[in-house]
Amino acid sequence: MLDVRNLSVSYGDTPVLSRLDLHVAAGEFASLVGPSGSGKSSLLRAVTRLHEPSQGEVSTEVEAAQIGFLFQDDALLPWRRVRDNVALGLKIRGVAKKEAFEQAEMWLERLGLAGFGDRYPRQLSGGQRKRVALAQVLALQPRLLLMDEPFASLDAIVRHRITDDLLGWVEREQMTVLLVTHDLEEAISLSDSIYLLSQGPGATIRHRYEVPLPRPRDLVKVRSHPAFAPLYERLWHDLEREVDPDARDHTTDSTEKERVAA
Amino acid sequence: MRTVSNPSSSDPATPNRPGASPQGFVGAALARVWVRRLIALLVFVGGWELLARFEILDPFYAPPPSRVLSVLASLFIDGSIWTHLQATFTAALLGLGFGLLVGAVLGFAAALVPLLAELLEPVMILFNAIPRVILAPLFVIWLGIGIASKVAVAFLLVAVLTFFAVYSGIREVDERLIERVRTLGGGRWVLLREVYLPSVTTWVMGNLKVAVGFAFTGAVVGEFVAASRGLGYLLTFAQSQFNAALTLALIVLIMAFVLLLFTLAGRLERRLLRWRYQQ
Numbered sequence: 001m002l003d004v005r006n007l008s009v010s011y012g013d014t015p016v017l018s019r020l021d022l023h024v025a026a027g028e029f030a031s032l033v034g035p036s037g038s039g040k041s042s043l044l045r046a047v048t049r050l051h052e053p054s055q056g057e058v059s060t061e062v063e064a065a066q067i068g069f070l071f072q073d074d075a076l077l078p079w080r081r082v083r084d085n086v087a088l089g090l091k092i093r094g095v096a097k098k099e100a101f102e103q104a105e106m107w108l109e110r111l112g113l114a115g116f117g118d119r120y121p122r123q124l125s126g127g128q129r130k131r132v133a134l135a136q137v138l139a140l141q142p143r144l145l146l147m148d149e150p151f152a153s154l155d156a157i158v159r160h161r162i163t164d165d166l167l168g169w170v171e172r173e174q175m176t177v178l179l180v181t182h183d184l185e186e187a188i189s190l191s192d193s194i195y196l197l198s199q200g201p202g203a204t205i206r207h208r209y210e211v212p213l214p215r216p217r218d219l220v221k222v223r224s225h226p227a228f229a230p231l232y233e234r235l236w237h238d239l240e241r242e243v244d245p246d247a248r249d250h251t252t253d254s255t256e257k258e259r260v261a262a
Numbered sequence: 263m264r265t266v267s268n269p270s271s272s273d274p275a276t277p278n279r280p281g282a283s284p285q286g287f288v289g290a291a292l293a294r295v296w297v298r299r300l301i302a303l304l305v306f307v308g309g310w311e312l313l314a315r316f317e318i319l320d321p322f323y324a325p326p327p328s329r330v331l332s333v334l335a336s337l338f339i340d341g342s343i344w345t346h347l348q349a350t351f352t353a354a355l356l357g358l359g360f361g362l363l364v365g366a367v368l369g370f371a372a373a374l375v376p377l378l379a380e381l382l383e384p385v386m387i388l389f390n391a392i393p394r395v396i397l398a399p400l401f402v403i404w405l406g407i408g409i410a411s412k413v414a415v416a417f418l419l420v421a422v423l424t425f426f427a428v429y430s431g432i433r434e435v436d437e438r439l440i441e442r443v444r445t446l447g448g449g450r451w452v453l454l455r456e457v458y459l460p461s462v463t464t465w466v467m468g469n470l471k472v473a474v475g476f477a478f479t480g481a482v483v484g485e486f487v488a489a490s491r492g493l494g495y496l497l498t499f500a501q502s503q504f505n506a507a508l509t510l511a512l513i514v515l516i517m518a519f520v521l522l523l524f525t526l527a528g529r530l531e532r533r534l535l536r537w538r539y540q541q
Binding site for chain 2: 048064065067075076078088093120
């Protein structure tokens with residue numbers, strides 16, 4: 001579904017990604033983890049052509065219109081009502097206004113925001129705005145969903161609920177997903193496979209991990225599955241080595257560890 | 263009884279209930295800022311009136327407010343004010359309208375066409391730095407003492423203000439919103455309609471009150487320089503006669519009209535930017 005080959009991305013003279021290969025099969029939920037600032041977001045921006053790569057190929061089996069992108073922040077159009085924000089993508093695709101509004105209301109209802117269509121984004125809480133942003137993307141029924149640390153700013157309970165709703169939706173629709181996250185637990189509990197990005201500049205894929213957890217998953221119970229903890233430890237260890245290759249020689253130095261966790 | 267009293271159990275002896283006694287009523291009224299401001303204004307005007315009546319203030323320089331008011335009333339009663347009001351209003355509103363339009367279009371164009379920005383920016387910065395009213399005599403030479411020269415001054419004041427509001431407004435449009443609309447599949451036209459135009463409206467509306475003030479400044483200054491009608495013309499006339507009462511009456515009149523326009527501008531702003539004000 002998503003095939004990234006030999007991809008290099010640079011901002012000005014600074015190489016960010018270098019000769020990166022990544023493959024996400026149809027219906028697969030893949031995550032990308034890595035040190036902060038290693039270029040995880042740059043990969044998604046290159047896939048959606050928000051930033052042109054300097055080298056390499058990105059091919060998707062679907063058209064651009066079938067790719068959904070959920071951003072880290074919930075920048076909705078502040079001057080448009082919630083309903084207009086959700087219907088925006090549909091209207092851009094030529095859906096008639098009335099039909100687009102009906103679908104928007106339906107998606108708001110599915111995401112627990114029935115009756116909020118007339119509000120302005122400023123009148124919603126952070127979690128509600130995130131749900132609106134999610135409705136805006138899901139309303140287009142994307143076949144490939146790209147997410148850039150979408151729920152990082154939410155508190156634990158709200159985050160759990162939205163993630164749970166999203167997981168249910170993705171499993172039912174067998175959507176292909178590439179999630180960028182710095183949260184290893186989130187990556188393991190949601191994904192089928194996890195890619196570890198090396199420390200930049202010029203980051204590349206260091207390793208690919210299979211997640212041997214059964215589906216459908218329960219976000220809470222999955223953490224006590226016997227395969228969870230070993231994978232977590234392995235990922236943590238590898239990530240730590242990425243950030244600080246001499247970590248084992250300086251086990252008392254925890255600053256880098258904190259930087260990864262932050 | 264230490265518990266909070268039940269509102270239905272009325273105790274006539276309680277003096278602090280609002281409205282229950284004169285003392286409570288006055289206390290409640292004084293708690294409001296506009297009441298305190300009104301009282302301060304009345305004290306100021308009343309004091310002035312008394313000082314002028316007893317000629318502690320020279321009425322030639324500071325005529326009592328009652329006299330200013332009667333001069334103002336007579337202007338309306340004999341109807342002589344209308345032609346001047348009409349002249350100033352027409353010049354100010356035409357200058358405001360054209361200034362907003364041209365300033366917005368140029369600001370928009372400069373933000374989107376780099377070459378235009380290169381050429382326009384220094385000119386606009388120069389116009390912004392100088393007191394623009396110094397151009398009024400030039401406009402009188404070019405456009406005559408009729409309304410056109412007053413419109414030109416008001417226009418220039420408003421257009422430069424609007425240009426910078428729109429120009430910086432567009433350049434500071436939230437990049438994330440542009441990316442968002444683009445990933446939803448929006449092209450230039452959608453970006454214009456959904457992101458740029460609403461941003462521009464926000465900036466123009468935020469400057470509308472200032473623009474109204476500028477438009478009147480421009481029109482009145484234009485009339486100071488050379489005119490046969492208008493409030494500015496009437497003001498120079500009153501000044502040449504050393505008529506302080508008429509001068510004050512005209513100042514009050516202009517303030518009243520500008521306040522009225524401020525209110526209208528404020529309403530328009532709240533309507534167009536309701537996404538910002540709705541609770």
